[in-house]
Amino acid sequence: MGGPAPLQISVGAATAGVTLVGVGPGDPELLTVAALRAIRAAAVVAYPVAQSGGDGMAAAIAAPWLLAEQRRLPLLFPMVAEAPPRIAAWHAAADALAVEVAAGLPVVLLCEGDVSLFASSSYVLLALRQRHPHCPLRLVAGVPAVCAAAATASAGGIPWPLALQSEGLLIRPTPETAGELEHLLDQAAATATNVALLKLGQRWPWVRSLLDRRGLLEGALLAQRVGWPDQLLAPASAVPSGERAYFSLLLIRQGWPAVLP
Amino acid sequence: MGGPAPLQISVGAATAGVTLVGVGPGDPELLTVAALRAIRAAAVVAYPVAQSGGDGMAAAIAAPWLLAEQRRLPLLFPMVAEAPPRIAAWHAAADALAVEVAAGLPVVLLCEGDVSLFASSSYVLLALRQRHPHCPLRLVAGVPAVCAAAATASAGGIPWPLALQSEGLLIRPTPETAGELEHLLDQAAATATNVALLKLGQRWPWVRSLLDRRGLLEGALLAQRVGWPDQLLAPASAVPSGERAYFSLLLIRQGWPAVLP
The missing domain is CATH 3.30.950.10 (Tetrapyrrole methylase, C-terminal domain)
Structure with a gap:
């Protein structure tokens, strides 16, 4: 018997640039097909962390779909009230992503929930537009x-x-x-x-x-x-x-x- | 070369009951893994239509993921202002789904966008709770x-x-x-x-x-x-x-x- 055959999802050729990927709020099953394809095509997987060496929630959600050979790029977004360190972090994140893209590597930035709703990715998006206006950008919406x-x-x-x-x-x-x-x-x-x-x-x-x-x-x-x-x-x-x-x-x-x- | 291997997603054993599945707003790539698994495990695929014989938007979005052998069950939700025909349609939809479940068939009801946000599925959910309180129910959130x-x-x-x-x-x-x-x-x-x-x-x-x-x-x-x-x-x-x-x-x-x- 065995029930229906497993679904096979092709992974296209990686495109240069940064893809901001909403991974949903917690359950790895709530990633979309578009999110999976973007993640699997990436050479570098970036994700927010609140402290250096810490684990990121977005990375934890996507963990079942990541490959060992993909390079991890944790991006530090300190959870503080003051503006200057937050602004500096957004700029640093945009610059770090742009460096990978300049090296020809396809990059994803994982974001908890949706990419446009109270998301670190929104600040990275604004910083990239400002500091690296020619960096190719894609966004994959997620489940809030x-x-x-x-x-x-x-x-x-x-x-x-x-x-x-x-x-x-x-x-x-x-x-x-x-x-x-x-x-x-x-x-x-x-x-x-x-x-x-x-x-x-x-x-x-x-x-x-x-x-x-x-x-x-x-x-x-x-x-x-x-x-x-x-x-x-x-x-x-x-x-x-x-x-x-x-x-x-x-x-x-x-x-x-x-x-x- | 060939890039990364295709993703293979297993499809579990079908569970009896109705699964309300958000399929996102249009792009078939925005279905979640949970949505794909639920759809592929279903024997009956239900979806809203505005007129008898019409195509449903939710069914069109999910079309690339449906199998020829799955039975289609269009559910008529007339787009009218008066309450009685709408209430009758919600009741009829709940009853039609309950009939399939009683026959032991796993059923999905496809819903455009998310299942809880301005969704026909919310009315079907309320009607099922009221008229068929023991019908097993699952919901898969979608991208709004x-x-x-x-x-x-x-x-x-x-x-x-x-x-x-x-x-x-x-x-x-x-x-x-x-x-x-x-x-x-x-x-x-x-x-x-x-x-x-x-x-x-x-x-x-x-x-x-x-x-x-x-x-x-x-x-x-x-x-x-x-x-x-x-x-x-x-x-x-x-x-x-x-x-x-x-x-x-x-x-x-x-x-x-x-x-x-």
Whole structure:
């Protein structure tokens, strides 16, 4: 018997230049065919790291698809608030990629999630355009964490359509203050907008109280490390107060459309 | 020489139940590995059609990955404003899928873009939970059109990060009136939120005038049929007034963060 034959995906000739590749939020199965082809055709695999010698999340996600003979190029993006070291890091990353391209090597830069949504690759893109305007560039879109969280929740018995009909979906970092979040939720409710709050992290205790007060805790979904072996997806009401992981996110729906099955 | 060996992806044993599969916005290369595995393991491939005998966009996107021996199951979702025929269609789709599952067949339902974002699959999911609560369900997240549009624009020389740092991204249908859009853009500007307006279609003439009046035309990006052979991506200023395709979208950025490369 044996079921259907394995899929065979051809890998084309490598093209010179940098390909920014979204690898999705955690599960290596969420890489696209375009991402796989770009990665397999690359001689150099670059990826962001937060500290020298550290592992990168994007590289960890793509790990099952990488080849031993591909050269690794970790790019240091320090997680600091000050602007100068971040700007210097973006410039250094662009220059390092341009050096490989000038040597004739096809390069990929792996990016967690999608390449255009809160992505280090967006800064590298801007720096490359500025400093190396003739460097050939491609981008491969990826699955955003918010989409993976909604799909995983729905599969797990908590149906979570991100947006239906005339609703909106707002994706943004968690506000810094309760006042800001109150205002944001008022606006969202008035415009039938569902909200995805990223980087919940240490803000969870006061966010939880606020949602509780507004009667939104039961319908909200907390997602953390979606697609990783230690993922957490739960109704926000089931997640106790306390600090959460930096890459946790919250989905908030304050209403439903009138027409539903 | 011959370059790297082709990638071989194994197809696991089919599992009973329905898998809702996001196939991305147009390019068959944007299907994920998880999507390919689910599709190849299916005996029945269901997909939405707007009229009986019509072709479905999701089926067209997945076409290169489908096998001749897989049974096609078009599901009719009429594009009408009235609620009763739409509700009846969601119920009928859920029932048709449940029949296949009851017969022991693994089924996929293909969905354009992501499965949770303005997707027919969200209604089928809700109808299945309601009418066939024991039907096993999986979801495979997909690449949203907005992400593919941004990546394609950036690769084409119009760098379009959807969101950076503390910015927000609001994805929603185009408002019905100029007054609503004015209000939306005021709110978005005040909260550093970039806006993706879907289903631009026949609203383009008055939306264009409004953006022009606000000085936003040059920085806005119009995208249509992203990933299809006839895709259009252009600065909104380059797209003349007149009706656009139903599935056209507009990306609007009213400012930039202070810290950039």
